[in-house]
Amino acid sequence: MIGGGIVGSAIAHRAAEAGLAVTLLERERIGSGATAISGGIVRSYHDDPLVASRAALGNARYRDLARAPGGDCGYRATGLLYFDAGAPLHAMRNAVRRLDPSGDLALEAIGADEGRRRFGAFRWDDVAGAVHEPYGGYVDPVRASRAFAHAALAHGAQVWEGTRALRIVVADGVVRAVETSFGTIAADAVIVAAGAWSAALLRDAGVDLPLRTRRVQAFIFALPAPDAIPCAFYDATTGVYGRPHAGGQYLIGFPVLEWDVDPDAVAPVDPDGLDALRDAVLRRLHHDPTREPRGGRCAFDAYEPAERGIAGATGIGGLFVATGWSGGGVKAAPAAADEILELLRACAPC
Ligand SMILES: Cc1cc2nc3c(=O)[nH]c(=O)nc-3n(C[C@H](O)[C@H](O)[C@H](O)COP(=O)(O)OP(=O)(O)OC[C@H]3O[C@@H](n4cnc5c(N)ncnc54)[C@H](O)[C@@H]3O)c2cc1C
Secondary structure, three states: OEOOOHHHHHHHHHHHHOOOOOEEEEOOOOOOHHHHHOOOEEOOOOOOHHHHHHHHHHHHHHHHHHHOOOOOOOOEOOOEEEEOOOOOHHHHHHHHHHHOOOOOOOOEEEEHHHHHHHOOOEOOOOOOEEEEEOOOEEOOHHHHHHHHHHHHHHOOOEEEEOOOEEEEEEEOOEEEEEEEOOEEEEOOOEEEOOHHHHHHHHHHOOOOOOOEEEEEEEEEEEOOOOOOOOOEEEEOOOOEEEEEEOOOEEEEEEEEEEEOOOOOOOOOOOOOHHHHHHHHHHOOEOOOHHHOEEEEEEEEEEEOOOOOOEEEEOOOEOEEEEEOEOOOHHHHHHHHHHHHHHHHHOOOOO
16 A cells, blocks of 8 residues: 555555555655645535445444544534535435435435524525535544554554655566565555555556646634534535534635645645635625634645546556545545455456
């Protein structure tokens, strides 16, 4: 396993639990990369069926992990509202039935009048309603990564922090080993889950995936009262998302269209981004949290054209990839782990 962010750690856990001999290589500490500063929002309602099913599985797994001894992942079910201006209420209701046939996720489509009564902090004028996810909320992505890595260790995995994978060794179309900063490790299978660094590693191994890096930024704000904005939200009309944050604060993120950033040279949070954020936020919230900024977080993620994330084979025997999570890798990580495990089980050279 190359990369001990949330995705690599989740895969290492699943593979070790399934009895495979796993070595997890992380050049810094477990939970670095995008994971280190991620908003960690977990929500299940998505247009894309693959993203939705991955997210639903992720939500259930984090809930289980939070209950397991030693599995502290900082999961908080704050509840989450998904707003989509174009969607009529009956379409939301149909989507809820499709995505949550057994009711495990307790998704509910609520009309704008009910929304105003129950969630008065939000503006409902431009929507027919919203989808409410009671189990939506967030995890602490660093704690979750470390919980996965600890669970992997308990199943016999090796976790090598401070170890950089330098080169994937391929011969006769099959992966053979990984050269690391602490020597060469023979491997029947190699999984690249190195986030924004994945493209370069794969290119050196002869695999060219259409991956790009993109800046991702979120701000943190003080609230006049801890429950002034009582739940998390995602606004599909603007791409703005937010969630309660520790200390009576609130985190809000906004899409930044800055592509091909160098993951080793991340710019600090750009305070100018507050102006664009304010306009979008005030379309959904009555309260203007941007009057009291308390800093923020800025990093990058690996994006792929479909913006779903790739958990798959590469064409080289035994070489797999789990990256391109396009701003949603925390919620997708447990599903990515399941998908990679299936591929490992079916892998001839492994
Ligand atoms: C500000 C922000 C907010 C976000 N909010 C959300 C959200 O609310 N919900 C959500 O689901 N997602 C969110 N995301 C996206 C999510 O955080 C990422 O998709 C996810 O963390 C990616 O995880 P990863 O493990 O694929 O990559 P990363 O977390 O980037 O991990 C890659 C790891 O590989 C290691 N590595 C790299 N090269 C090597 C090498 N050669 N050898 C060994 N190790 C190596 C790195 O050190 C790093 O630890 C957000 C991202 C940001 C930046």
